[in-house]
Amino acid sequence: MCGREEDLYKTSIEGTMLNVCKNCCKYGKVIKPLESPREEAKVQKLIVRKPVLPEKEIVFVLVDDYANKIRNKREQLGMNQEDFAKLLHEKESLVHKLETGHFEPGIDMAKKLEKILKIKIVEQHEEEHEKTAAGKSSGYTIGDMIKFK
DSSP, X not given: OOOOOSSOEEEEETTEEEEEOTTGGGGSEXXXXXXXXXXXXXXXXXXXXXXXXXXXXXXXXXXXXXXXXXXXXXXXXXXOHHHHHHHHTSOHHXXXXXXXXXXXXXXXXXXXXXXXXXXXXXXXXXXXXXXXXXXXXXXXXXXXXXXXX
């Protein structure tokens, strides 16, 4: 309770088990003295490891002309934006934004559009990460800038 770490006692204070000093143990019932002062009050150190990035990573991206592909295919199927929105279970305004390129769908929605329209608007790209001679990434991460005590 006071923060001293010498001669600690395991004590029940108001139903809570605490490791307290000799002066603070008078506020509760002493269960047992601790054998070494830091045995049960050890401070665990945070170990930070840099993630190991694979040399190649597969990333899904939208094609540049996704808006035109969606609009052209919808028109080929003879649907208006309202009917297409109902088929997608989305708002008509979202379909309009998709077709004008003002809204970029997430990968899940893009795959849903691919399935319904039977078109290809999602591509896979492999990104390569550079490694240094020691096997570490050549750039800095946020974790590199954080200092731990």
